[in-house]
Amino acid sequence: xxxxxxxxxxxxxxxxxxxxxxxxxxxxxxxxxxxxxxxxxxxxxxxxxxxxxxxxxxxxxxxxxxxxxxxxxxxxxxxxxxxxxxxxxxxxxxxxxxxxxxxxxxxxxxxxxxxxxxxxxxxxxxxxxxxxxxxxxxxxxxxxxxxxxxxxxxxxxxxxxxxxxxxxxxxxxxxxxxxxxxxxxxxxxxxxxxxxxxxxxxxxxxxxxxxxxxxxxxxxxxxxxxxxxxxxxxxxxxxxxxxxxxxxxxxxxxxxxxxxxxxxxxxxxxxxxxxxxxxxxxxxxxxxxxxxxxxxxxxxxxxxxxxxxxxxxxxxxxxxxxxxxxxxxxxxxxxxxxxxxxxxxxxxxxxxxxxxxxxxxxxxxxxxxxxxxxxxxxxxxxxxxxxxxxxxxxxxxxxxxxxxxxxxxxxxxxxxxxxxxxxxxxxxxxxxxxxxxxxxxxxxxxxxxxxxxxxxxxxxxxxxxxxxxxxxxxxxxxxxxxxxxxxxxxxxxxxxxxxxxxxxxxxxxxxxxxxxxxxxxxxxxxxxxxxxxxxxxxxxxxxxxxxxxxxxxxxxxxxxxxxxxxxxxxxxxxxxxxxxxxxxxxxxxxxxxxxxxxxxxxxxxxxxxxxxxxxxxxxxxxxxxxxxxxxxxxxxxxxxxxxxxxxxxxxxxxxxxxxxxxxxxxxxxxxxxxxxxxxxxxxxxxxxxxxxxxxxxxxxxxxxxxxxxxxxxxxxxxxxxxxxxxxxxxxxxxxxx
Numbered sequence: 001x002x003x004x005x006x007x008x009x010x011x012x013x014x015x016x017x018x019x020x021x022x023x024x025x026x027x028x029x030x031x032x033x034x035x036x037x038x039x040x041x042x043x044x045x046x047x048x049x050x051x052x053x054x055x056x057x058x059x060x061x062x063x064x065x066x067x068x069x070x071x072x073x074x075x076x077x078x079x080x081x082x083x084x085x086x087x088x089x090x091x092x093x094x095x096x097x098x099x100x101x102x103x104x105x106x107x108x109x110x111x112x113x114x115x116x117x118x119x120x121x122x123x124x125x126x127x128x129x130x131x132x133x134x135x136x137x138x139x140x141x142x143x144x145x146x147x148x149x150x151x152x153x154x155x156x157x158x159x160x161x162x163x164x165x166x167x168x169x170x171x172x173x174x175x176x177x178x179x180x181x182x183x184x185x186x187x188x189x190x191x192x193x194x195x196x197x198x199x200x201x202x203x204x205x206x207x208x209x210x211x212x213x214x215x216x217x218x219x220x221x222x223x224x225x226x227x228x229x230x231x232x233x234x235x236x237x238x239x240x241x242x243x244x245x246x247x248x249x250x251x252x253x254x255x256x257x258x259x260x261x262x263x264x265x266x267x268x269x270x271x272x273x274x275x276x277x278x279x280x281x282x283x284x285x286x287x288x289x290x291x292x293x294x295x296x297x298x299x300x301x302x303x304x305x306x307x308x309x310x311x312x313x314x315x316x317x318x319x320x321x322x323x324x325x326x327x328x329x330x331x332x333x334x335x336x337x338x339x340x341x342x343x344x345x346x347x348x349x350x351x352x353x354x355x356x357x358x359x360x361x362x363x364x365x366x367x368x369x370x371x372x373x374x375x376x377x378x379x380x381x382x383x384x385x386x387x388x389x390x391x392x393x394x395x396x397x398x399x400x401x402x403x404x405x406x407x408x409x410x411x412x413x414x415x416x417x418x419x420x421x422x423x424x425x426x427x428x429x430x431x432x433x434x435x436x437x438x439x440x441x442x443x444x445x446x447x448x449x450x451x452x453x454x455x456x457x458x459x460x461x462x463x464x465x466x467x468x469x470x471x472x473x474x475x476x477x478x479x480x481x482x483x484x485x486x487x488x489x490x491x492x493x494x495x496x497x498x499x500x501x502x503x504x505x506x507x508x509x510x511x512x513x514x515x516x517x518x519x520x521x522x523x524x525x526x527x528x529x530x531x532x533x534x535x536x537x538x539x540x541x542x543x544x545x546x547x548x549x550x551x552x553x554x555x556x557x558x559x560x561x562x563x564x565x566x567x568x569x570x571x572x573x574x575x576x577x578x579x580x581x582x583x584x585x586x587x588x589x590x591x592x593x594x595x596x597x598x599x600x601x602x603x604x605x606x607x608x609x610x611x612x613x614x615x616x617x618x619x620x621x622x623x624x625x626x627x628x629x630x631x632x633x634x635x636x637x638x639x640x641x642x643x644x645x646x647x648x649x650x651x652x653x654x655x656x657x658x659x660x661x662x663x664x665x666x667x668x669x670x671x672x673x674x675x676x677x678x679x680x681x682x683x684x685x686x687x688x689x690x691x692x693x694x695x696x697x698x699x700x701x702x703x704x705x706x707x708x709x710x711x712x713x714x715x716x717x718x719x720x721x722x723x724x725x726x727x728x729x730x731x732x733x734x735x736x737x
Contacts, residue, residue, distance in 0.1 A: 509534065691724055
């Protein structure tokens with residue numbers, strides 16, 4: 001909820017500043033094979049058959065795939081080890097399987113992602129199913145949600161606002177696997193916003209499955225309850241195989257903080273008809289959510305509400321609500337041997353409401369009522385051929401998106417809006433990506449995108465609306481057009497079945513979103529909607545090793561950005577930064593100690609700094625330098641009793657609003673999560689404990705500013721405490737064969 005969250009954080013910041021003034025006055029007084037050619041099949045969003053892999057040099061015999069390990073002759077399941085591939089040639093890629101998700105000790109999808117190197121997850125609240133959590137790929141801090149591109153079945157779902165993608169609206173049981181592609185090369189295939197990387201969530205469908213169903217219930221600390229159900233199946237028709245799948249859940253929680261109650265209902269559906277020469281499919285999803293917003297807890301040198309009353313609410317009446325609906329429909333057709341054509345389009349609609357009560361009187365209250373509808377049309381073609389005897393694969397297509405945004409900003413619900421913001425954005429792009437096997441052990445990939453963007457924005461001020469006399473002036477109209485480019489070049493080489501290297505370089509871009517444009521205009525000045533487009537260039541190189549039961553992948557990257565878009569809490573405006581830079585090293589490893597015991601390790605070093613301007617050399621806020629994760633999966637007794645544990649470390653980081661690097665740091669934390677579960681016949685169960693050692697910590701804080709210098713006021717800030725130890729119990733039953 002980008003606009004909502006921003007208003008909420010502004011309120012917290014103002015509270016910090018007010019408290020600072022008072023304080024000052026008082027003072028005066030799994031399994032990996034080295035990659036084969038397989039380029040971005042999930043960009044298709046369908047079950048188009050993959051082209052056969054070409055002949056290669058002999059590969060090492062693979063370990064048993066997840067779900068096929070056996071103990072005592074009985075099939076049991078372990079999560080995957082490292083699974084890498086060449087989704088984009090030369091990129092660092094990781095696959096998270098449905099078994100990884102099912103057996104994760106963490107409560108949410110964001111918890112699963114937080115185990116991966118290069119991903120930092122930042123939560124405002126706990127025990128609310130991951131709502132208001134931010135996934136940050138390669139260190140973007142406060143703007144992470146706009147620099148990490150999220151896909152569902154290969155289609156982008158990042159909206160035109162600052163909200164980012166709320167992964168809590170996707171039932172966990174609906175996910176088949178998650179593909180993570182690090183770095184900005186994904187911009188060629190998916191467009192703007194893929195600066196830190198791309199996370200593609202592939203959902204399940206009922207293709208080739210007999211009819212079945214599943215129901216489950218979860219109960220936990222803070223009166224957390226979740227009911228989940230699913231059904232899927234397929235049957236033959238004269239026109240081909242018809243299949244359908246549906247997943248839904250209903251989540252409620254009183255949450256750790258006061259005024260932080262969550263109520264959320266979510267559903268995902270898939271229907272398709274698959275024939276010999278193609279398929280027809282329809283994907284649907286809907287969500288409804290209401291969340292209380294308790295605000296941050298004030299900390300000053302003389303007072304710490306984080307210690308005294310961490311569960312309290314600074315804003316005891318603020319709330320946010322949203323309703324969403326998504327539809328995607330398409331057809332695929334095999335037009336020639338090895339060549340498939342996909343024609344699809346979709347519509348996403350999101351409505352949001354929020355009420356913010358000011359600490360400075362009712363004239364500064366604010367209600368937000370926003371609607372955003374996005375239409376898309378994305379035809380494309382994938383072809384696997386031999387070019388002059390050299391195997392190759394090409395993906396080429398067109399992306400057309402139109403987003404229509406309207407937002408009323410009255411003083412209170414039901415009042416005439418003080419400001420009415422309207423913005424439309426139309427973008428059209430052509431792109432192509434080619435991968436060529438220049439030798440049996442070497443793949444070279446290259447591609448490019450040209451994208452045209454047109455934006456029109458208007459602000460209408462009603463001077464007679466309640467509270468209008470203290471409002472900012474009417475914004476200046478804006479009409480703009482621009483053309484942006486993205487490109488990628490990558491290489492993947494395998495020396496033998498044990499060792500391979502990869503490298504790539506790319507350019508990408510990010511267009512300002514509507515909330516960033518609306519936020520252009522400090523106190524007393526009109527919104528001008530105009531921001532420059534952010535661009536980035538990065539390079540990456542790494543290696544993969546697989547020897548017996550040990551697998552390892554390491555890569556290092558360097559990213560240079562210009563005109564990075566950044567929110568300044570000092571003026572409540574968005575600005576284009578002077579050049580910034582990011583670099584780091586990421587390692588993931590696994591060791592299959594036995595057929596029933598798997599260890600996994602991930603380590604990442606991330607630096608994000610200003611390289612020009614007044615903060616040259618300083619760390620960008622909210623980015624930890626070190627993150628580490630150690631996990632173990634153990635099938636204690638076949639599938640009847642299984643254990644999973646994760647230890648996660650996140651290093652200290654600068655607070656939001658501390659570009660000057662003068663404030664105290666958000667402390668480092670180490671969290672231990674455990675899960676024990678199993679299944680018997682049709683029944684399954686699990687008991688999980690998050691934050692086993694009851695660590696008191698927070699992942700987000702915003703610094704107060706000194707009135708005179710405008711710099712962070714040392715020791716005064718607003719923090720969002722997270723819960724200590726929590727317990728979840730889950731049980732369910734499967735129906736069908």
